[in-house]
Amino acid sequence: MDPIDKREKTVAQVKVVFTPSGRRGSFPVNTPLLHAARVLGVDIDSVCGGRGLCGRCQIICAEGSFPKHQIDSESSHLSPVCATEIKYGERKTALANGRRLSCHTLLLDDVVIDVPAESQVHRQIVRKDAEHRDIHLDPATRLYYVQVDDADMHVPKGDVQRLIDALEGQWQLPNLSCDNRLLKTLQPVLTKGKRAITVAVYNSQQIIALWPGFRDKAYGVAVDVGSTTIAAHLCDLSSGEVLASASLMNPQIRFGEDLMSRVSYVMMHPEGADEMTLVIREALNSLFAEVAEAIDGTVEDILEITLVANPIMHHILLGISPVELGGAPFALATDGAVEVPAAELELKINPGGRIYILPCIAGHVGADTAGMILSEEPQEQDQMTLLVDVGTNAEIVLGNRQRLLACSSPTGPAFEGAQISCGQRAATGAIERVRINPETLEPRFKVIGSDLWSDEEGFSAAIESHGVTGICGSGIIEVVAEMYLAGIVTVDGIVDGELVNRTDRMVQNDRTWCYVLHSPVSDEAQILVTQNDIRQIQLAKAALYAGVKLLMDHIGTDRVERIRLAGAFGSHINVQHAMVLGLIPDCVLDEVSSAGNAAGTGARIALLNRQSRDAIETLVKNIEKVETALEPKFQDYFVDAMAFPNKTDPFPNLFSLVTRPAVKQLVDNAGGRKRRRR
């Protein structure tokens, strides 16, 4: 008889069931729980490899009778709490509520063992928005504590080979390589750690960092490089939690407010590209320092960065001149995902740290759109879904499970408050909400910094410190929509000067009329909405709508079933007002919602789940790209979309809720006055 069989026959076997996985098996008495879990393929985390250092492998013994499993489970069926567990509690927090370290707990009798979510490697990270699936935690960078053999003259291999062998032997990580940059520090780290070290492994392929002894801090930062704002979120790679966030204005604004003016700057100052690259990298480095400091760490604790950006920011960040993106054929230098050592981009995180930049889709549809898709998953929807990220260029994605199309449309900066006479960024003092009484034509509004409407008591006092300084993007949408609904602006976008007879809020400016939204008591300037402001909004929203229509044409649908508005602008605008303007197509209003900072969330998903990287890279290749500039119908759609909400499209869902204003036709006469025709 085989001696192994013999031994197994003589040692008592006990049963264990792990929940929630339901995996079960029998093991000899005194088998460590972590070992049993490994054998059964139960997902329990561990960085220290069972040395009682990391505390990741905590479990709870279920108490009671489980007839389904035929087990009476109680904590005395496990070995008593041992010295290592007590020591762990002294070093970290004591193990609460009967939790045990599964690596130091032996099976004595039948038990049911609960593995709490935080002890699972591949746990789910719950996203707040009910629309989204949770993120499945599986980061590209993981830590492993490993004991490396002593150097041995009889086996004269290199210490890096000893480390690689140890990782294969102790962690089943085959065929690892080691970043050459670590060769310099390997031996001192081995010496300092007495041959016990912690390594960071990237993508189960390469060792990218080393520390003496045990360590369990591993952080990554997800970054959204917008034209206006750069936002960074530092995440704990082992829990997925966002521990710190920071943002700053894109310092490139000094080279041009919008993207195209920055490209023009480079065209005129070729050395400007390098300058812009420098300032954007410096800005990122200051953000990294800020989020690291917020968790009392250093930038060396950051092992990985994922980035989304529009194509121009993407190229500048990589040190590529954006001039080719400034004109047709809008040739990207690369559209693939970019994976580089941080050092290559002069980004100051851990010296072995890695950067992953999501793929671009086309010359104007960037990694930010890829991020939005990763976050929103339109390819998983049955409904015909429209995603819009409004910026200087609107990035538009339309589709569902069957097909996905993308385009961009040059909306210009009007939605960001630029080119609007009283426009300003969303900041304290800016008007963000507007209602106009269609009878009296009197407005009321809210400004950022106060929750009161302008006609409520205490408003003046509440805004006294900052005043009313201008109109931000969402305010512009509302005031123009309200002006249209109140009959102050016609369906064609003409400000009706004849209303001067009904209200003193109409003032003439050269040959056109303005609407006075706010007249301050003191000597501040009036807040006006001019004819030109209306035109700018018409041009912007018509471009966006024409882009959406082209995608609808290509996919062969005449309606969208669901709309998600991404970005800061998309989060703040009132969707009904946006639809009144015809900024978005008609849709059941309940199906229109904000997607928040979807691009940034996409960067975070790419940070926390490495499979999402392959998924988005593959998906992006299959997205059908539509180039608005090449489509003959774009111009027709654009002209129709100049009207509110649209010259030809009926908007039945909208007008089932909102009364369509009477159609007025005003004709410009030689004297600049407008005549009403019913």
Add this chain to the structure above:
Amino acid sequence: MDPIDKREKTVAQVKVVFTPSGRRGSFPVNTPLLHAARVLGVDIDSVCGGRGLCGRCQIICAEGSFPKHQIDSESSHLSPVCATEIKYGERKTALANGRRLSCHTLLLDDVVIDVPAESQVHRQIVRKDAEHRDIHLDPATRLYYVQVDDADMHVPKGDVQRLIDALEGQWQLPNLSCDNRLLKTLQPVLTKGKRAITVAVYNSQQIIALWPGFRDKAYGVAVDVGSTTIAAHLCDLSSGEVLASASLMNPQIRFGEDLMSRVSYVMMHPEGADEMTLVIREALNSLFAEVAEAIDGTVEDILEITLVANPIMHHILLGISPVELGGAPFALATDGAVEVPAAELELKINPGGRIYILPCIAGHVGADTAGMILSEEPQEQDQMTLLVDVGTNAEIVLGNRQRLLACSSPTGPAFEGAQISCGQRAATGAIERVRINPETLEPRFKVIGSDLWSDEEGFSAAIESHGVTGICGSGIIEVVAEMYLAGIVTVDGIVDGELVNRTDRMVQNDRTWCYVLHSPVSDEAQILVTQNDIRQIQLAKAALYAGVKLLMDHIGTDRVERIRLAGAFGSHINVQHAMVLGLIPDCVLDEVSSAGNAAGTGARIALLNRQSRDAIETLVKNIEKVETALEPKFQDYFVDAMAFPNKTDPFPNLFSLVTRPAVKQLVDNAGGRKRRRR
């Protein structure tokens, strides 16, 4: 009937035979010769891909009747010389002796086509030494001229993807990647070259450099980083030819003459490691600049570097502190081959250039030994072959087709002239050859800088400008061997002071005797060989011999059949004298020869043939490493090897040619005099 078949039936077919490959086939009239060669798998080079630019695809039409092939071949069976060929001749040299560009020559009738060696990609590079196989040219870095599609808004992929697609389509290079560092320059280069560019591809895997238009200059440099000298050879990667060489003293000498003193320096000045790394890299950069200038090029023309070095130089070059190599267990940080971008080591060649460093074998057996093995191929020998590279550490390889063993032995710097009273480097004025008349005990010698023996007429005049300044390594070997053969030194290495009665060349120094090799006429110092000099040579040669004996033990042989001596020292010493001393084991003298700079040649092979890299990496893993410090028998072998040539080994081959001196036993008495016993 299939339309293809129909067409083939109606177009006349002609026969073509390519020599020397003998490949043959039939093709339709007007098939370009290069195309026919490609179809038949005939090896014809091309960088420009058949555009008549590179001139690499030249062939010669054989004239005459070839009954074996049933072909009457003549040049009129090919299309007439065309405008492109004439233009090529105007730009480069005219096509001589009836040569044609096969890409622009069409088959009209049956022909025999000779492909000259220089038109083959995988040509052989003939090595001067008859012992060696030729190098099969197959460099890791190759150039490709490629036409890249214009950017196209309908196909909005990145330009790098267009380049990769073009290389796959035009050159059948699948799955290429592009070095991220090139993203910055790709679009300007495409524009400048009007989308026609030349790229350098590394290992058929990655694009590492780009130039607008056509280019056919690709260079690499093979470097041997010795403790004393650094030598660099610039090679044309397309012909394998060495175009320029340069060398300089290792500037680390200022940190210590020999390796161990440099390691000690680092132990005492930890910042010294970085300093040494800096100076070695600076030295390499100055060599690269020098060899590039020698061919009227720049360092940007250098695309690849291969390097050999002993383990300590290897580590310092990589920026790794060598302190672990300074003592047992002599732990290498890495023993694998190292492949890195040049920029990572701050080596200034083409910004995308690559470095390949051969693998190390053990803590004292370095990449230089791997280079020696690559050059000498002991694993291809039937004879039991001994390779020795003598330096401060001797690196020793023993074996044949069946097995290969390696070790190192600490010979110390005596063979380099250090620790020898009148020792000096091999430079003008150094004694390099010595003969002693056993009757008169009078010496004659040669010094570097003159071809005359010291007893020949005109010697004094010939050396007048520099004098006789010392004894170099090969001179030391000869003078000690000659002293032994002449009976001046006993078998145990004692200088026989009793000879003072026979010659005035014996002088006393404290309690021991010296031999006066040269007494200058003027006030220069005498050139003496002291008792201590003999001891130093005994210690060095005994260490070397003991190492060899250990390998012989391990492999189970009592004789070697072939000995190759590598390195500068190995090239200059007289093998018979070396054997008289017992520096090398007994062997048929005709089978003992110099291997030249075998390590450097190994670096050149690795540069010119990429398969050799895999081969040496695999081979090195299978070499059995013997650690002399761990072998109990080392001490016994060492003691026996202190005698000339050896206390126990008989040296039959040697003494069939050389008369063994009578054995004298001298006993040291209290007065310091020696008494002869017969």
